[in-house]
Amino acid sequence: MNIKLLRGRVLNFISEPTSIDDESSYAFFEDGAVVIHDGLITDYGDYSSLVTAHQNSEVIDHRPHLILPGFIDTHLHFPQMQVIGSFGTKLLDWLNKYTFIEEQKFSDPEHCKRIAKQLFDTLLRHGTTTGVAYCSVHKTSAEAFFQEAENRNLRMIAGKVMMDRNAPEPLCDTPQSSYDNSKALIEKWHGRGRASYAITPRFAITSTPTQLEMTKALMQEYPDCYMQTHLSENHAEIELTKELYQSARDYLDVYEMYDLLGEKSLFGHCIHLNDRERQAMAETKSVAVFCPTSNLFLGSGLFDQDGLQAHGVRTAVATDIGGGTSYSMLKTLDEAYKILQLRNQTLNPLKSFYMMTLGNARALSMQDKIGTLGKGTEADIVILNSNATPAMQLRMETVETLSEELFVLQTMGDDRAISSVYVAGKNQHPDY
Numbered sequence: 265m266n267i268k269l270l271r272g273r274v275l276n277f278i279s280e281p282t283s284i285d286d287e288s289s290y291a292f293f294e295d296g297a298v299v300i301h302d303g304l305i306t307d308y309g310d311y312s313s314l315v316t317a318h319q320n321s322e323v324i325d326h327r328p329h330l331i332l333p334g335f336i337d338t339h340l341h342f343p344q345m346q347v348i349g350s351f352g353t354k355l356l357d358w359l360n361k362y363t364f365i366e367e368q369k370f371s372d373p374e375h376c377k378r379i380a381k382q383l384f385d386t387l388l389r390h391g392t393t394t395g396v397a398y399c400s401v402h403k404t405s406a407e408a409f410f411q412e413a414e415n416r417n418l419r420m421i422a423g424k425v426m427m428d429r430n431a432p433e434p435l436c437d438t439p440q441s442s443y444d445n446s447k448a449l450i451e452k453w454h455g456r457g458r459a460s461y462a463i464t465p466r467f468a469i470t471s472t473p474t475q476l477e478m479t480k481a482l483m484q485e486y487p488d489c490y491m492q493t494h495l496s497e498n499h500a501e502i503e504l505t506k507e508l509y510q511s512a513r514d515y516l517d518v519y520e521m522y523d524l525l526g527e528k529s530l531f532g533h534c535i536h537l538n539d540r541e542r543q544a545m546a547e548t549k550s551v552a553v554f555c556p557t558s559n560l561f562l563g564s565g566l567f568d569q570d571g572l573q574a575h576g577v578r579t580a581v582a583t584d585i586g587g588g589t590s591y592s593m594l595k596t597l598d599e600a601y602k603i604l605q606l607r608n609q610t611l612n613p614l615k616s617f618y619m620m621t622l623g624n625a626r627a628l629s630m631q632d633k634i635g636t637l638g639k640g641t642e643a644d645i646v647i648l649n650s651n652a653t654p655a656m657q658l659r660m661e662t663v664e665t666l667s668e669e670l671f672v673l674q675t676m677g678d679d680r681a682i683s684s685v686y687v688a689g690k691n692q693h694p695d696y
């Protein structure tokens with residue numbers, strides 16, 4: 265029997281932490297272990313009792329590092345790895361000047377394959393084991409993404425973007441081709457191994473009403489798929505959307521007119537929503553995805569976490585590579601904290617780590633599979649070193665509580681703090 269015991273300081277969230285000292289929201293074992301059998305977690309708890317119960321297991325000792333569920337990034341762009349750090353623009357100019365140029369390279373299957381390998385190596389180096397990705401408009405980009413994810417047995421969600429206007433001609437599909445290609449990809453990949461499909465109209469500006477009709481048809485045919493798009497990121501974007509869809513009450517209403525809201529619908533950014541939009545998101549259980557490094561880099565605005573949560577809107581957190589500037593969910597939550605500081609809101613470190621793991625899993629309705637160390641879930645696990653750099657080591661000398669340690673990890677940590685990463689029970693760190 266091939267049973268693995270990962271030994272270390274085990275931390276698993278059970279519910280959303282309400283304060284920095286909400287000990288009821290997590291389980292923590294200072295000398296703990298996670299038991300893995302056939303890629304699944306069969307137990308976790310105190311090392312001493314688990315090793316007695318599993319005498320013939322292989323013990324992998326990660327002490328003194330922390331053991332947590334792998335991080336989940338709920339919004340990123342596969343074809344934007346080489347766009348990160350493009351200077352001097354806000355959203356619409358950034359798209360036209362850099363992003364729509366770069367994404368054209370993904371008509372080449374060889375380029376797609378090369379970048380897909382780079383993407384998963386990079387995500388794993390940063391401790392991210394599940395991502396929700398926008399591919400380019402080209403079917404071949406989604407093929408390369410899903411194939412490489414399958415080769416590595418990664419749980420991934422993605423879709424080819426649907427876009428039929430307001431972009432360079434080589435990046436535009438048509439309502440019919442976007443429907444046909446999305447459908448073919450869904451038939452091939454959705455539910456195959458660990459893959460899920462997200463129907464992906466890029467945003468209202470790049471879709472005609474006819475294309476959004478096709479999106480609606482796809483969602484009705486495949487209600488089990490995700491839907492992802494962008495919403496209310498930047499003022500110029502909102503104005504242009506209103507010009508293009510003059511009968512819409514507001515930005516979200518464009519998507520409502522085509523029945524795109526729901527429990528599996530992910531809306532990137534959601535910065536400048538009005539109360540009606542928040543209400544509609546809450547009623548439909550749609551998810552608002554907070555992308556802190558992107559919102560700062562593109563100067564888009566400050567996400568109103570408390571306002572959304574007060575309305576009962578479900579939220580998630582993400583990098584938004586390549587508007588976002590870091591693959592690290594640690595750095596992402598570091599910037600989230602700073603944005604909320606500017607809003608006079610707060611984000612405690614327990615909640616940050618909850619959001620990267622169980623919180624994002626819940627936003628994806630995948631908490632029975634990922635984002636937790638619970639029995640029967642998939643063994644996607646990250647090992648974190650809070651002493652990864654000399655500066656962190658020095659700071660850690662004064663740390664007394666778990667919450668303090670997590671906050672130092674988030675504030676000072678990045679890929680250097682990722683000591684190992686397991687995918688379905690196997691160490692898959694590209695470097696060690």
Ligand code: GUN
Nearest residue numbers: 341466467494558584587
């Ligand atoms: N809105 C439409 N497309 C994009 C994109 O690629 N990045 C961001 N940040 N916003 C978008």
Ligand code: ZN
Nearest residue numbers: 339341532584
């Ligand atoms: Zn995005």
